[in-house]
Amino acid sequence: MRALLRHPVVNTAIKALGRNRLQTGLTMLGITVGVATVLAMMAVGAGAQRSIEQQVRAAGLNQITIRAGNWRPKVDESEAAVAHQGDARDSLRHPLERLRGDVLPIAFHPEDDPMEKHDHPTARQRLGDLEAGLGSAATMTFDDAEALRKLPGVQYVAGGIHENVRVYLDKKRWFTRMHGTDVMMPSIKRAWTFTAGRFFTEREQDRSSQVIVLGQVVADRLFGVGANPAGEEVTLWNQPFEVVGVITSATWVVQPAPGDDQFDAVYMPYTTTQRLLNLSKLNDITVTAESSGDVSRLSREITKLLRVRHGIGDNEADDFTLITQATKALTTGGLPPSVARAVASNVAELEKVTLEQLALTMERASRTMTWLLAAVAAVSLLVGGIGIMNITLLSVTERTREIGLRMAVGARRRDVMRQFLVEAVVISAAGGLAGIIVGVIASVGIARTLQWATVVSPLSMLLAFGVAAAVGVFFGWYPARRASQLDPIVALRRE
């Protein structure tokens, strides 16, 4: 770098530019803004893409959930149930509407009030979920989970028990989902982050300690937004629980929302749930595959293993339900559940299809983003480039005598051309460097103020700089050539 700056041609160019600092600075500014825009936009684009990728991963492409019991997919039925319940409520509302204001509130919890509209499923709707209780099919055990853990290709295993619970903080209460789960859960849910405290530890799980991790929604409702509940005590099933942490979403794609089952939820060691509720079985086991392309094979292995462990005969149906992202996509994808199930259980390598579709969608989205970025970049760099051309032309005109003189003392045409070309490139490169600095600062600023993920890669910096230099060459070429074509005698005579 130093050697480059000391190179006589570059040095001469820098000195020549230094003689007109204001002009040089203003021209540089054009390129600086251009490069900074490019870099910031690229950072936002890359950040968005990374967020999407994280979200896709967090959505659990490599995740397999094995539920106890062979249930039908819940989605369509539960949606029908919500619709049905809504109708029922509407018919109830009208006669009572007139009385409103005259009667005392008959329920203290908003969810208990049939008159209220809720932005999340109510207790009744949730209880309508088939997964809500262990029901008749208490087939999954901790030993099953341990056996699955030993399968090759398995990354994490977490057993789970799920209940609807009321969590109390003194008089305040919140009706939510309880997940009795494994310490592995934060590794499986990669899109989690802790706003306070931590997850429970292996030690606490072994001792079935009464510790609890709150979802952001629960923490906000009970303790108020912005409070730090770590170390506080809440009550479940008339038992005291120590709050050890609060989780929230790590990506902006998913925001905690009431009723989302993830952040409107509380988490405790499954051992604690088993002890307090006197249970020995699990509702489900969540398994992650080391590679998402391996899900199909692993699903077959798990089915085989569990059928053997549960002693299921060849002609008998599974006593568990295996759910992968692929089957979920199918069941929510508009197909009737029976058809979806038939397809999902009969098409091998199914998740590869959906993965491909997903990849395609993402590629399309990022291509749109890229074109948008390219357009912004092109415009700002074009403007910057015209600025360079303008100042270089001006410089050639202003320094006609200097060009004549240089030719008189022995400069060849190519020397003159090189000098002005290097000046243009020095301006654009310096502008580019400044642009990189401004762009990085802007990216950090965007990340801080707008809470957008931004990623500035060395490659994008290199690219931005390269483009700036190329702009210098491109727009400097014409003025430089014009300078080199000057007749030395005419140039020397110019006033």
Add this chain to the structure above:
Amino acid sequence: MIDVHDLAKQYHIGDHVVHALRGVTMSVAAAEFLTIVGPSGSGKSTFMHILGCLDRPTTGRYVLNGRDVSTLPGDELARVRNETIGFVFQGFNLLARTSALENVELPLLYTRHGVVRAAERRDRALAALDAVGLTDRAEHHPSQLSGGQQQRVAIARALVTQPSLLLADEPTGNLDTSTSHEVMEIFARLRNDRGITIVVITHERDIAAYGTRTVDFRDGLIVSDVPNPFDSRLPRNARESLAQGKSA
């Protein structure tokens, strides 16, 4: 040193053909101090440009140091200008906001061997500045120098590649009388001490008198070519006292 034969130059200005030179034949020996006089438009500047390899004749031959340079390609002419010829202009033509030293270094950026190393450039430029007595002004910018000092920097620049021919186009045109004589004395000394061939264009007869020989241009032709009574090959002391006597 210089040998021109039937040199002619025509310009086209619109439909007009301007005959700037109409067949000039002359020679200049090495270490001669030639002064050229003549009214505006007499062709003396055109002649100077051709001598300086800034321009090519339309017809005729120009042999410089035994080499025919009238038909050389542009890059070759640039090399001749760099190595063999030093230029001094009426308007000094120094780079503004650039130190005297750097101005003098300028021709060393364009030598046959590329750019001369910085340290050597500095040494040679300082030596050239020393020859015109401006070592103590090396770091000054042109705006901080008087007209005479600026012209001396320009002479140093012309000397830095150690050319055998120094061409000056009205070098004293922008200077007052006493500094004019100072500058001319530098030329005379360079010729005496180093044997450099010098060609100076001037309007003023007393400046022309510094030459060992004076030619007079009119309408693109030489109308007179006479040796000078005040021969600067005289011993230097005598020469200087003569000059002082004249300007007093």
